[in-house]
Structure formats: C-alpha cells, structure tokens
Amino acid sequence: GLGAGDTSGVIALNSQLVAGGVSIDGTAEDGGDGVNLYYVDIGAGLGDVIIDGQSLDGDGLYAYSSNIVTAGGDISLTGIGGAQGVDFDGDSNQVYSYGGDILVRGDGGTGVGVYFSGQVNSDGGDITMYGLSAAAIGLDFGGGYYSGMVSDGGDIVLTGIGVTGGVQLQDSAFGAGNVIDSAGGAITVAGNASAPDGIGVYPSGVDLIGGAGDVTLTGVAPLGIGILLANGASISTTTGAISLYGTGADFGLDITDGALDTDSGDITLEGTATAATAIAGVRVTGDGLTTNG
Secondary structure, three states: OEEOOOOOOEEEEEEEEEOOOEEEEEEEOOOOOOEEEEEEEEEOOOOOEEEEEEEOOOOOEEEEOOEEEOOOOOEEEEEEEOOOOEEEEEEEEEEEOOOOOEEEEEEEOOOOOEEEEEEEEOOOOOEEEEEEEOOOEEEEEOOOOOOEEEOOOOOEEEEEEEOOEEEEEEOOOOHHHOEEEOOOOOEEEEEEEOOOOOEEEEEEOOEEEEEOOOEEEEEEOOOOEEEEEEOOEEEEEOOOOEEEEEEEOOEEEEEOOEEEEEOOOOEEEEEEEOOOOOOEEEEEOOOEEEEOO
16 A cells, blocks of 8 residues: 555554465655554464555554454565564564564664564464664564463574664563563674664563573674663573673673573673773672572
C-alpha cells in the first residue's frame, strides 16, 4: 500500500488475518506510518509472515497490542522510519513462531531503531533483532506490563547501533516477565553508542539466562559506558561461558547492581576506559560474581 497526505501506507484496526502465508508491504510518503497494526491478530500456520514498512516522517512499522503467530513458519518484521523504525507499543504484543526463526530489523531517524514491548517466543528457532538509530537508542527491548524473550534452544542475537544508547534491555511491571532465556542456545548482545554519557549495552533489571549456551555482551561507547548492569540485572548459565567486553570513557564495564552466576562455565570480564579522567576499566559492586565450578 502507498499512503500520502499524513496517512499510513497500510492500516489494520481491530482485525484478524489468518492465511497459509502473510506478506504486508506499506509505504507512507507524508506523516503516517508505513504499516500500522492496532489490536491485530495475524496467523500463518506453517507459512511465513513478512511485514515491511517504510515512512519518511513516521514509524516504518508500528504495532499496538497485536499478535503475530506461526506454527513453524519464519517471521520477518522490518521498518525504516523518519521517527522510529519498528515500534511494538502497548501491553500485550506477542510474536510466536513455534520453531520458526524470528527476525526484527529497524532503522530509525529521530527515534529508536527497534522498540519492542511484549513477548517473543521462537520455541527452538533463532531470534535476531537489529536496531539502528540516527538520534536515539538502536535497540530497546522490554518495559510495559509484561515483556520477555524465550528461544527454547535457539540462538538469540541482539544488536543495536545508536547515539544515546546501543542496546537497552528493560524490566517490566510484572517481574516474572523480565527474562531473556535461550534454554541452551547462545545469547549474543552487541551495542554501540556515540553520544556523551551514552551506554553501549544496558541490561536494567532483566535476567539473561543461557543454560548450557554461552552469553556474550560487547558494548562500545567512546564517550560513555561500554556495558552497564544495573537495577538487579543478572546473567546466568549452567555450563555456558559468560563473557563481557566493554569499552567506554570513564568505565568500560560497570556492574553497579547486578550479578553473574554460572555452575561450571568460565567468566571473562574485559573493560577499557579511555578518558583522561577514567575511573576503572572494570568495576563490580552489588552481588558480584558466583561460580561453582
């Protein structure tokens, strides 16, 4: 669809779409969103769901309290917007693939590259999110009432390149949802922030659980903090390794109120602070580090 005159390319309101495969492509030339989903349920069975939205001034892909579900098909969500790239807002967004891969990619202008509040579950498939922003945070996951990500053995890859932040992982109102759990798959998070006081990777109040899978965080913020774990954030594995690599100004890696816990995996912490006023390459406070092997 193509929209002009402050309208969206494709708008779906309070509706349900069920088919063997679903493809939606929307472009807005003036003011609106490329694709706008408001209380929409999309189901595709074994088929794929592909949604692609572009907007000069609005969000590329905007969804509010909407569900996208397949029974093994892949899900691909892409948005390029003058405001935000991909924006899943509201309290009850759900993206479930039940074995298929999930890919979310957003390029934002004045806003976040990818903002996702809700639940993501691949049930064995891989989950990949990539956000790029010219003015804000690259990838911002969580918040709202209930947000979480589960892959049940699939790999999770989260990447954000932004200005004020690279990747931000937020807690939500109900604590049981504050989990990013691969159940044995690898978890890889990489973020880059360019602004003063920016944070490359910022887990806040969330639990990253790798099980037998490795958990690796890499954060770069030349004028800020490479990686900051705060507000009770934790990273845990059973046999998987935990590796954190941060490069920043005053701190490369700062664990101010967070915990790292593994049964028998290795823990690697590397931090580089480059400012003349640098405080520490690596700083660990709070619950700190625990290994039983």
